[in-house]
Amino acid sequence: MQDYNMKKVVLITGASSGIGKMTALLLYKQGFTVYGAARRLNKMYDLKEAGINLLQMDVTDDDSMVKGINEIMENEKRIDVLINNAGYGSFGALEDVPLEEARMQFEVNVFGPARLIQLVLPHMRAHKSGRIINVSSMAGRFGQPHGAWYHATKFALEGLSDSLRMELIQFGIDVVVIQPGAIKTEWNIIAGDNLVKMSGNTAYKNSANRHAGMLERVYQLGSEPGVIAKIIARAVRANNPRTRYAAGTGAKPILFLRKILPDRIFDSLFLSQLN
Numbered sequence: 653m654q655d656y657n658m659k660k661v662v663l664i665t666g667a668s669s670g671i672g673k674m675t676a677l678l679l680y681k682q683g684f685t686v687y688g689a690a691r692r693l694n695k696m697y698d699l700k701e702a703g704i705n706l707l708q709m710d711v712t713d714d715d716s717m718v719k720g721i722n723e724i725m726e727n728e729k730r731i732d733v734l735i736n737n738a739g740y741g742s743f744g745a746l747e748d749v750p751l752e753e754a755r756m757q758f759e760v761n762v763f764g765p766a767r768l769i770q771l772v773l774p775h776m777r778a779h780k781s782g783r784i785i786n787v788s789s790m791a792g793r794f795g796q797p798h799g800a801w802y803h804a805t806k807f808a809l810e811g812l813s814d815s816l817r818m819e820l821i822q823f824g825i826d827v828v829v830i831q832p833g834a835i836k837t838e839w840n841i842i843a844g845d846n847l848v849k850m851s852g853n854t855a856y857k858n859s860a861n862r863h864a865g866m867l868e869r870v871y872q873l874g875s876e877p878g879v880i881a882k883i884i885a886r887a888v889r890a891n892n893p894r895t896r897y898a899a900g901t902g903a904k905p906i907l908f909l910r911k912i913l914p915d916r917i918f919d920s921l922f923l924s925q926l927n
């Protein structure tokens with residue numbers, strides 16, 4: 653059995669903000685060798701000062717992902733933990749969102765993480781151990797209006813993770829899904845802006861603008877990103893990690909309601925919050 657409390661090498665994407673930044677700092681404090689990746693290097697200088705290694709990486713750019721993994725392998729000769737955390741919320745009514753944007757949402761939230769998994773697996777298999785942590789969302793288990801593409805990507809990440817978990821058990825590699833609720837980061841600002849940009853002046857304008865207002869209200873009650881950082885660190889360190897960890901404002905109650913309520917009752921409950 654692996655002891656994940658030894659000094660291990662971790663790559664975390666989306667380390668320039670929110671959940672990723674807090675997780676990188678926490679894991680570093682807990683004694684891991686941490687590589688933090690994102691597009692905006694200038695938002696990670698505080699991590700560098702703390703002792704974290706920086707990688708400029710765009711998860712839609714294959715070359716930057718290959719280069720990042722090569723750099724870690726050259727320096728450390730191993731990668732023990734991959735945390736696929738980079739992601740954003742592409743919001744807007746499905747009718748309004750150009751497919752080009754929908755494809756970009758899948759590139760960042762699904763294909764980028766999948767490509768990094770492909771790149772780390774040969775190294776993890778060589779060591780007969782490793783851990784892949786995919787940051788999904790409570791959004792990976794239910795839908796909401798004007799969020800079709802975001803939810804589709806998180807459902808995809810959940811399904812991908814379930815399949816991968818069974819594929820990798822033979823190599824001693826764990827796959828874990830994290831399902832945050834509402835967390836105060838840049839996420840809701842980007843999602844709200846996208847929603848208004850896509851649908852704020854279309855046939856969906858009334859519901860879309862109400863929804864943008866709801867996002868703002870809900871996220872004022874959001875948890876701090878440190879809550880999710882602690883959960884991710886727990887998943888990294890556990891000898892036998894759970895397959896899923898849900899945490900943060902709303903996550904557990906909403907996932908429970910989604911599980912027990914019939915579709916139309918859940919829909920009505922959700923829509924009642926938009927008024």
Ligand SMILES: NC(=O)c1ccc[n+]([C@@H]2O[C@H](COP(=O)([O-])OP(=O)(O)OC[C@H]3O[C@@H](n4cnc5c(N)ncnc54)[C@H](OP(=O)(O)O)[C@@H]3O)[C@@H](O)[C@H]2O)c1
Pocket residue numbers: 665666667668669670671672689690691692693695709710711712737738739740741760787788789790791831832833834835836837838839840842877
């Ligand atoms: N906040 C929430 O309420 C919430 C709830 C459930 C799930 N989540 C999930 O949690 C994860 C982290 O989000 P967050 O809340 O911490 O949001 P955030 O503050 O907006 O951080 C998102 C991170 O993703 C990176 N990123 C975005 N596009 C990228 C790209 N093309 N290539 C590389 N990096 C990219 C950003 O870095 P650069 O822009 O510098 O590249 C940033 O570091 C996401 O997967 C999100 O879907 C968040």
